[in-house]
Amino acid sequence: MSDGKSVKPGIMFIAAHQDDAEGLAGGLLSKLSKRLNPRGVVACLTDGSVGHYRTEFLKDPKKLNQIRDEEAKNAALIYGFKYQRLVDNNGESFKDGRLEVNWKTRGAVWKAIRDFRPDLVITLPVNDYTDPYGMHNDHTNVGEIVKNTAYLIPAPLAFPEYMSENIDDKDEFEYIPPPIIVTVHDPYSGKIQPDIVVALTEEELDQKVKAWGAHLSQWKEWLPWVGRYDAPSDTESLKKSLIARSHRLAQSLPIKPKENEVYESFTITKWALRVPTLDEIKRYFPDDVLDYRFAEKKIKELL
Numbered sequence: 001m002s003d004g005k006s007v008k009p010g011i012m013f014i015a016a017h018q019d020d021a022e023g024l025a026g027g028l029l030s031k032l033s034k035r036l037n038p039r040g041v042v043a044c045l046t047d048g049s050v051g052h053y054r055t056e057f058l059k060d061p062k063k064l065n066q067i068r069d070e071e072a073k074n075a076a077l078i079y080g081f082k083y084q085r086l087v088d089n090n091g092e093s094f095k096d097g098r099l100e101v102n103w104k105t106r107g108a109v110w111k112a113i114r115d116f117r118p119d120l121v122i123t124l125p126v127n128d129y130t131d132p133y134g135m136h137n138d139h140t141n142v143g144e145i146v147k148n149t150a151y152l153i154p155a156p157l158a159f160p161e162y163m164s165e166n167i168d169d170k171d172e173f174e175y176i177p178p179p180i181i182v183t184v185h186d187p188y189s190g191k192i193q194p195d196i197v198v199a200l201t202e203e204e205l206d207q208k209v210k211a212w213g214a215h216l217s218q219w220k221e222w223l224p225w226v227g228r229y230d231a232p233s234d235t236e237s238l239k240k241s242l243i244a245r246s247h248r249l250a251q252s253l254p255i256k257p258k259e260n261e262v263y264e265s266f267t268i269t270k271w272a273l274r275v276p277t278l279d280e281i282k283r284y285f286p287d288d289v290l291d292y293r294f295a296e297k298k299i300k301e302l303l
Contacts, residue, residue, distance in 0.1 A: 009164055010039045011081075011284075012118035012179070014109060014146055016099060016138035018048045018072035019215040020082075024184045025122055026079075026208035027200035027264050031286060033079040034204075040081030043112045044072060045105060047085065050096040050290035051222045065093070067217055075214035078207060086112055096183040099138040099145075106149040107159035114153065120284050121146070123269065127181040128191050136188045143183060145293045153178040178272030180280060185249065185265040192252040194265035195298040196285045205262050209239045228296060255289050270302040 011032055013021040021029065021042045032038055048068035049061050057064040069085055076083040086108040087093055094105060111119065123183065124145055127140035152158040156173035185192055200208065212219060213235045224231035232238040245261055250257035253265065268276060281295045282288075288295065 008039045009036055009120070009284075010041075010116060010118035010179075011036075012040070012113065012116055012121045013042045014121060014123040014142060015042060015044045016046055016110070016124060016136070017051065017096065018068040018085075019075070019212070019218045020044075020124070020139075021122075022075050022208065022211040022215065024124075024186065025266075026211050026262055027204045028122070028198055028266075028285070029079045029081065029260060030204040030207040030211075031198065032284065033081070034138075035286065036082075036283075039083055039116075039118075040076070040079060041116055041118075041296050042072065042076045042081055043084045043086055043109075043116075044143070045086050045108070046096040046099055046138055047093040048096050052217060053222065053225050064217075068215075071215045071217060075211040078211040078214065082270045084112065089159075094121060097138060099141045101144045101148060103142050105141075105145050105161070106135045106152075107162040109145055109149050110152060110159050111150075111162040113179065114176050117176060120223070121179045121181045122184055123181065123188055125189065128189065131189050131191050136186075139186055139188055147269070147271050150178060150181060151152050153272055163283065178274045180274055180276040180284070181269050181271040182266045183269060185250075185267075187245065192249065192265065193267070194253070195290075195294045196266045196281065197253055197255060197263050197267045197289050198266075198285055198287050198294075199258075199289050201265070201287075205239065205242070208262070209235055212242070213238055219296070263289065266299045268302070275299060275302045 013025060015021050049064055049067050052064055073083040088104040088108060123146045124139045124142045126143035127135055137211055154176055185194055219238055220231050232241050243260055246262040247257055278296055279301060282292060
């Protein structure tokens with residue numbers, strides 16, 4: 001954990017799939033990378049093996065795993081972040097499309113957070129059973145995994161299967177405090193009640209497009225195929241599609257969207273019993289178009 005002055009702050013995005021961070025919070029990551037020069041990592045829970053339609057990837061699944069990991073690595077580097085695919089205590093990957101909330105996935109997240117020691121964790125929301133939208137099992141389960149693990153982040157004996165064998169000969173473990181945890185709005189959900197909505201500058205939008213564009217197998221191939229729409233022809237078309245998606249989001253928010261402006265929205269949690277201060281929210285979420293009114297209200301409710 002940083003003190004906000006002498007040590008770089010740690011930012012971690014915990015994702016279901018390799019392209020989640022860029023698609024959902026790429027603008028914020030750009031904003032933070034420029035303003036805070038943080039330690040950053042995108043931690044992905046699945047192997048990405050479902051995200052394509054070619055028969056060659058059924059015959060050789062590892063080929064698609066490698067493609068998606070390489071795309072994610074290149075995308076994260078654009079922000080100066082690292083990319084990490086999480087595995088279980090035996091080093092085995094978690095299968096895309098089959099992610100479960102169990103001790104193995106929770107242990108993997110517990111270890112990743114304790115090893116990296118982030119100040120801020122951004123992740124996906126939990127399922128809302130009243131939502132009429134078709135929820136993505138992997139996405140909502142990531143939210144559940146993080147939520148159900150958060151309280152145990154400081155507990156060194158919670159998942160001994162994931163504990164390093166190189167333990168110092170001391171009387172007690174070092175205390176690792178839990179981070180601030182927020183969830184990002186997921187377009188798989190129709191429920192939008194964010195506490196923070198950040199607006200991206202043109203430079204931040206361009207960097208988001210560049211990072212999202214690194215996931216060529218997704219925006220150019222898989223998503224148009226499975227969604228039955230025409231793929232963007234180039235990154236400029238991709239940029240226009242992101243602006244259009246942002247405007248659909250903005251229609252559900254208490255704001256008047258500006259032309260060609262892109263927004264990303266976030267919800268504050270009390271997971272791990274950690275409630276951020278308003279100053280912390282202002283630091284990690286600059287340019288809130290809601291003027292922090294909703295964030296301040298949420299913080300008071302959680303205290």
